[in-house]
Amino acid sequence: MDSEFTKDIAELLHLPRQKTLSFYIVFLTAVLPVWSVVPISWAFVAYSLLSASLWTYAWYGRALFAWALCEVFFSVYLYSLARLISGSSPHGPASLIELQSAFKRSLQAGLAFLPEDGSDEEGGVRPGSPTEDIIALDFDDPRAVDFRNYMRTWYGKVPWSSIRKHEVYAWLSWSIYNAPFPSLESLPEDEQEILRSAMSMLEKRAGIAIPDGSNPDSSPLLLTLDPINVAWRPFVWYAFIAVGNSVLRQYLKVKWRASIGNYNGLEYILRMPLTRSWSPETGPHPIVFVHGLGLGLIQYNIFLTQLMEAIPDRPVLVPLHPHASQEIFHPRFLNPMNRHESADCLAGLLRELDWVEQHRADNGEKLDDEPKDGQRPTGVTMVSHSNGSFTHAWLLKAHPEMIYRSCFVDPVTFCSWEGDLCYNFIYRRCATGLELLMKYFVGMELGVANFLQRHFDWSANSLWFQDIPNACDPSKTKFFLGGKDDVVDAERVKRYLTSHGIRKGLWFDPHGRHGEALLSGGKGHKEILRWLREAS
Incomplete structure (x- = not known):
């Protein structure tokens, strides 16, 4: 298996990229000036009050103090809003049937051998991925290799061989239930069965069984569960x-x-x-x-x-x-x-x-006012x-x-x-x-x-x-x-x-x-x- 992994693009190390000159230019000329307004405002307000120099300022100094004080109060308000949204997602999972259908369609995407040159022929002979059965692919099947390579993006682009079942179940639990994954045994039996079924389809698509156990170094990206990433601004x-x-x-x-x-x-x-x-x-x-x-x-x-x-x-x-x-x-x-x-x-x-x-009527039922033959269809661009x-x-x-x-x-x-x-x-x-x-x-x-x-x-x-x-x-x-x-x-x-x-x-x-x-x-x-x- 090691020799196979060495030829697998999903095993290539994703090396950190070097920062370009444009990164530092933008950081120094745009990001740093905007970011620094808040701490500078705090420092100026604190200095003005602690040193009592506020009362010696001219009108423009007091105007500057008023602006800085506004920034201080606003930063507290912004912090409270950030705390407010830092908890779990306010929305639960979507319909289970819809989610299962979407998950299956995502696995079916790329399974069909469709020509990539295109045809622009409406109704042409193109079966489309959703008609494909999810069968167990060979490890070196190009479709399995491609799947493993893009699937590892959800794990920070670590080598596929480092991913373990616990982390895959955690990703599946997030994508299906929008919920953290403690352990398989702690879940209700019906949820266990759904996760096992999803795992089975994923392994077939990947062309390899995912090893048991856990590897914290390959933790998945759980978008709505991970800590929220917010930067203050004035x-x-x-x-x-x-x-x-x-x-x-x-x-x-x-x-x-x-x-x-x-x-x-x-x-x-x-x-x-x-x-x-x-x-x-x-x-x-x-x-x-x-x-x-x-x-x-x-x-x-x-x-x-x-x-x-x-x-x-x-x-x-x-x-x-x-x-x-x-x-x-x-x-x-x-x-x-x-x-x-x-x-x-x-x-x-x-x-x-x-x-x-x-x-459609308000109750969702179809009405009988479809465009008649020869009638110009309505709708928007x-x-x-x-x-x-x-x-x-x-x-x-x-x-x-x-x-x-x-x-x-x-x-x-x-x-x-x-x-x-x-x-x-x-x-x-x-x-x-x-x-x-x-x-x-x-x-x-x-x-x-x-x-x-x-x-x-x-x-x-x-x-x-x-x-x-x-x-x-x-x-x-x-x-x-x-x-x-x-x-x-x-x-x-x-x-x-x-x-x-x-x-x-x-x-x-x-x-x-x-x-x-x-x-x-x-x-x-x-x-x-x-x-x-x-x-x-």
Whole structure:
């Protein structure tokens, strides 16, 4: 077996990466100045009070003291919020049947021998991974080798041979029950049986039995159970974001006559076309843009402005997510909508706007008002970026008939069961300046950390090829990936899509970074706008 392990890519040591010059530049010029505001404020307030020099300050000195005191109080408030979310995840596991189905589908992914060149043929002869039986693979079967290599990502990329059964059961207990794993014998018999069955399927897929025992050096990544990773930032940071997003809301209202609305707790921006002749029955399909993690409108304002300029003949709807926009003063900052609430609110809003057919009654039963033969189908063109692809996936799963066209830009919903997303964004040590920027200014922010590390639902967030209507029709579905994406393994996502027949519908930039396709002037940006304009 040792000779076999030496040839196994899942046994290659994952060596620590060396920090680049850009890491230190970003640390010294961006991270350190923002981080240091809080301790400097504490030191200044303490010195001013203990030395009684506060009463000797001029007006600008007292103004500086007032700001520092504000930072001190805010840091205590921020600390209390961090303590509040440091406990266990507030949400229990999803439906057991749904979880078992998702787990089985994740094991089936990559089992079928599908050509990776793609065909873009809707309804072509492609069996798809979900039709494959999970059989015991040989140890050196390429499918087993590949599975072991990406599966070890959930264990910090340690050599596969170091992983033991206790740690695998701990990972299975988290992924199925969102609960820690004490021991197999301490669990109820039905849970033991489910975990044993999952272990058996996993071993078949890996092509090898996992040794008994435990190895603490191969502890799994348990995203919603592990200690939450939050870095403080000053009050002035959050104030800048709140003011900036508020100003941009007003700018969109004045510049584009957009309206700011709220539907059952879902805030949104709606720009209707300036021409009064548009109607959902005859006009171009409305566009719904779902943004990702970051700074909200501050981050996406340029793209939204260019989108409204390039496509003035149809409505543009932008749902706003305060938990993903660092809007700490919003009442739902630490209470993000779950998949059901988010999908239902967005679906209800689309119905209220009369953009979609009422295919389901409130009790979930289907109605008889499907589009008739020859009638133009209603629905929206949904564009999602990064974390927004989760909301995109939720609506596709709950109300697929509402989405006429789909555009995924830097999607994180595909292959998320493989662990790269969680590892890269939460657990990986930064080595470059871009990684440090994303980690400190986004990933370690309180609201983002709360969403990812306490509200993450991997089965709901995973989107499968079979869940996308017209996935192989490049005029109906488009995917944008960057080969240098620091968040997801774009090559693996590309392989997953092309193996299911996507070719013309995939825009892959080998040198593209995460978010680069939205930057003005780039080829990806131009292609997004061209694709959105090409169909009515």
